[in-house]
Amino acid sequence: xxxxxxxxxxxxxxxxxxxxxxxxxxxxxxxxxxxxxxxxxxxxxxxxxxxxxxxxxxxxxxxxxxxxxxxxxxxxxxxxxxxxxxxxxxxxxxxxxxxxxxxxxxxxxxxxxxxxxxxxxxxxxxxxxxxxxxxxxxxxxxxxxxxxxxxxxxxxxxxxxxxxxxxxxxxxxxxxxxxxxxxxxxxxxxxxxxxxxxxxxxxxxxxxxxxxxxxxxxxxxxxxxxxxxxxxxxxxx
Amino acid sequence: xxxxxxxxxxxxxxxxxxxxxxxxxxxxxxxxxxxxxxxxxxxxxxxxxxxxxxxxxxxxxxxxxxxxxxxxxxxxxxxxxxxxxxxxxxxxxxxxxxxxxxxxxxxxxxxxxxxxxxxxxxxxxxxxxxxxxxxxxxxxxxxxxxxxxxxxxxxxxxxxxxxxxxxxxxxxxxxxxxxxxxxxxxxxxxxxxxxxxxxxxxxxxxxxxxxx
Numbered sequence: 360x361x362x363x364x365x366x367x368x369x370x371x372x373x374x375x376x377x378x379x380x381x382x383x384x385x386x387x388x389x390x391x392x393x394x395x396x397x398x399x400x401x402x403x404x405x406x407x408x409x410x411x412x413x414x415x416x417x418x419x420x421x422x423x424x425x426x427x428x429x430x431x432x433x434x435x436x437x438x439x440x441x442x443x444x445x446x447x448x449x450x451x452x453x454x455x456x457x458x459x460x461x462x463x464x465x466x467x468x469x470x471x472x473x474x475x476x477x478x479x480x481x482x483x484x485x486x487x488x489x490x491x492x493x494x495x496x497x498x499x500x501x502x503x504x505x506x507x508x509x510x511x512x513x514x515x516x517x518x519x520x521x522x523x524x525x526x527x528x529x530x531x532x533x534x535x536x537x538x539x540x541x542x543x544x545x546x547x548x549x550x551x552x553x554x555x556x557x558x559x560x561x562x563x564x565x566x567x568x569x570x571x572x573x574x575x576x577x578x579x580x581x582x583x584x585x586x587x588x589x590x591x592x593x594x595x596x
Numbered sequence: 597x598x599x600x601x602x603x604x605x606x607x608x609x610x611x612x613x614x615x616x617x618x619x620x621x622x623x624x625x626x627x628x629x630x631x632x633x634x635x636x637x638x639x640x641x642x643x644x645x646x647x648x649x650x651x652x653x654x655x656x657x658x659x660x661x662x663x664x665x666x667x668x669x670x671x672x673x674x675x676x677x678x679x680x681x682x683x684x685x686x687x688x689x690x691x692x693x694x695x696x697x698x699x700x701x702x703x704x705x706x707x708x709x710x711x712x713x714x715x716x717x718x719x720x721x722x723x724x725x726x727x728x729x730x731x732x733x734x735x736x737x738x739x740x741x742x743x744x745x746x747x748x749x750x751x752x753x754x755x756x757x758x759x760x761x762x763x764x765x766x767x768x769x770x771x772x773x774x775x776x777x778x779x780x781x782x783x784x785x786x787x788x789x790x791x792x793x794x795x796x797x798x799x800x801x802x803x804x805x806x807x808x
Contacts, residue, residue, distance in 0.1 A: 383654050473660075473702075474659035480699050580778065582775070
């Protein structure tokens, strides 16, 4: 299966709360009227300028082994290495919210609208993550239709550049997936363009395969340890 | 209330229109432009910086204050240039070659300008030689480099090696920043400091130029 997935704009809009969190404002803090208004404005601009789209392609384990090995720069042990080998289904994916939002962000900074530009940047990052989640949902739905997904099964995505999977892994990923079809390209430096794009693999399997501890050597460099929340979300799926 | 105090307080509230009005009033009252800058605008941004460090305010308020500061600076800058008043230091800043991420770099530039530095922003995807050329041309005290990808971080070492070849290493300080970086990495490549955000960059650079 290989499909391009247009993502309806109205379904891909972050909340004010999430944008404020992206600006470093804790949930316990009630922002002032100006800050809230800026967040709302940034979401409105994001909605008007975003063009979310994605592409997804199922891939066999042997083929993904080649993608995962990439340029040979992964960490020796990674969560994904064990997880994908125990998985039932795998799909490569890439999503973007398009170029226009990035251009708008730059424009706002040039106009000295720093706070609004920064808020829009947060909204755009969240939008890209939401688009990636949309592809996860699509894949889960696709597997359900063919009887390959039930309540015992979980879904999680992994991206090169995180959790020991080297960023250069995008090269083989792009060669297989060809996301240039939806306007996503990869530079020599492994930078994706448009900037607000995400690529990776969606892994589907028994929920327990996704449990791992954040005690790999590279975990000490991680600021977020977001894997904890992601694992909890999978176990509660 | 003293006009400069009022200027500082309106800057802290992010009231750019009032900051512009008060700056013009101060100029019309023949206050020294440097005094308006130091005791009005920079003083206001310094309070903002301290409140941010204490988590009393957050990024949006800091950036609104910065915008207000720029409104005042637009009026002061021509006068400061006319009087030949130097800034407290020059910083050449950019995102390294191969990388287009610039939000973090932009925030650092904004904060440095807010603290009274002249910032020469080279943009993104900047070749190593360009950092050195411009730093030499401008006699900059500091070079600041940003990278958001592990694959572009190594370019920072190229810039540092070039600085050594050209004999400006040590005299021109080098700061680095970006999500995948760390103090350990900065030390490994010979940078003078790793700065984790814009306000931290201000503290680092002030330390290098010997400003309180």
